Amino acid sequence: MGVEQNSEPAIVINGLRFTYPGIDGQPPAGSTPLIDDFSLTLHAGDRCLLVGSNGAGKTTILKILGGKHMVEPHMVRVLGRSAFHDTTLTSSGDLSYLGGEWRREVAFAGFDVPIQMDVSAEKMINGVAGIDPQRRAELIKVLDIDLSWRMHKASDGQRRRVQICMGLLKPFKVLLLDEITVDLDVLARADLLRFLKRECEERGGTIIYATHIFDGLEDWPSHIVYVAHGKLQIAMPMDKVKENSKLSLMRTVETWLRKERDEDRKRRKERKARGLPEFNEQTEGSRAIGDPARAAVRAMNNGWAAGRLHSTVAGEDNFLFSSNSVLRS
Numbered sequence: 001m002g003v004e005q006n007s008e009p010a011i012v013i014n015g016l017r018f019t020y021p022g023i024d025g026q027p028p029a030g031s032t033p034l035i036d037d038f039s040l041t042l043h044a045g046d047r048c049l050l051v052g053s054n055g056a057g058k059t060t061i062l063k064i065l066g067g068k069h070m071v072e073p074h075m076v077r078v079l080g081r082s083a084f085h086d087t088t089l090t091s092s093g094d095l096s097y098l099g100g101e102w103r104r105e106v107a108f109a110g111f112d113v114p115i116q117m118d119v120s121a122e123k124m125i126n127g128v129a130g131i132d133p134q135r136r137a138e139l140i141k142v143l144d145i146d147l148s149w150r151m152h153k154a155s156d157g158q159r160r161r162v163q164i165c166m167g168l169l170k171p172f173k174v175l176l177l178d179e180i181t182v183d184l185d186v187l188a189r190a191d192l193l194r195f196l197k198r199e200c201e202e203r204g205g206t207i208i209y210a211t212h213i214f215d216g217l218e219d220w221p222s223h224i225v226y227v228a229h230g231k232l233q234i235a236m237p238m239d240k241v242k243e244n245s246k247l248s249l250m251r252t253v254e255t256w257l258r259k260e261r262d263e264d265r266k267r268r269k270e271r272k273a274r275g276l277p278e279f280n281e282q283t284e285g286s287r288a289i290g291d292p293a294r295a296a297v298r299a300m301n302n303g304w305a306a307g308r309l310h311s312t313v314a315g316e317d318n319f320l321f322s323s324n325s326v327l328r329s
Ligand SMILES: Nc1ncnc2c1ncn2[C@@H]1O[C@H](COP(=O)(O)OP(=O)(O)OP(=O)(O)O)[C@@H](O)[C@H]1O
Pocket: 020, 034, 052, 053, 054, 055, 056, 057, 058, 059, 060, 061, 285, 286, 287, 288
């Protein structure tokens, strides 16, 4: 994949294998990897849509790429480096991750609280040092942000716009988007997508965008990647997808997902007929929400909360400005 095939790839995923650690920080005994044998290469300029059904593993893959989960360094290289081990990738702004679940993370960990405290959009956005004023002004315009918004009173969509703006202030080389447009109105979403496409075409940025919303995306991606059960099913340039299917993007993806679901149902029926349980036995997951002991183990073992030194006490004075505060949250 990629427009600059001779240059070093922006993203290389090489036989990725990943299991969420259990309470002891180790993969639960007998568990099958959640992500298995996953390989993908993307170059500067690529805009890759990551699609798959709920629970397929999209967020997990993006978080691994964003350096939030530890994997062996050779399995995932971002700009030639390991995102988990090389924190300068994110602190420099070269790698930016914008996730859809920041509110949930705030709730369990108390991190990134500032986005919901009594602080103005202006203070947040202008508080980040070392930002090109032209870029900052353009983002404020593209996202149609009113700098007088108070974050604790802003609507979900307004708060989201500020979050996106913060995440884009530094000119990324690799951007990971985990469905961040759900709260945006039609206009904001269209303008943002146009801006992001330009960032790839003109500056050679690389984007992976996981989404279930295909509205207005027909001509946006350069590539599409379909993942099911943690395994890569399809990785194709968009023009190939269009060549192979006369359907719209949404209908094409729908066809893939329907086929997957029908096959799953068939497999379950066969298992039942053989007297086996319909579903594979689930090893207990390791979600840390609401359980500090678990959170501590996770922090030690997969870097969920690594690198956070700043106070999480709400209050404008305690707010550490960083356009990458969304990272490693
Ligand atoms: N912290 C965790 N610990 C254990 N299992 C997890 C954790 N986070 C996610 N999972 C499991 O990993 C699988 C993949 O989840 P993931 O969030 O990556 O899927 P997704 O493709 O992004 O789904 P969606 O489209 O619903 O957002 C799911 O079965 C989920 O239950």
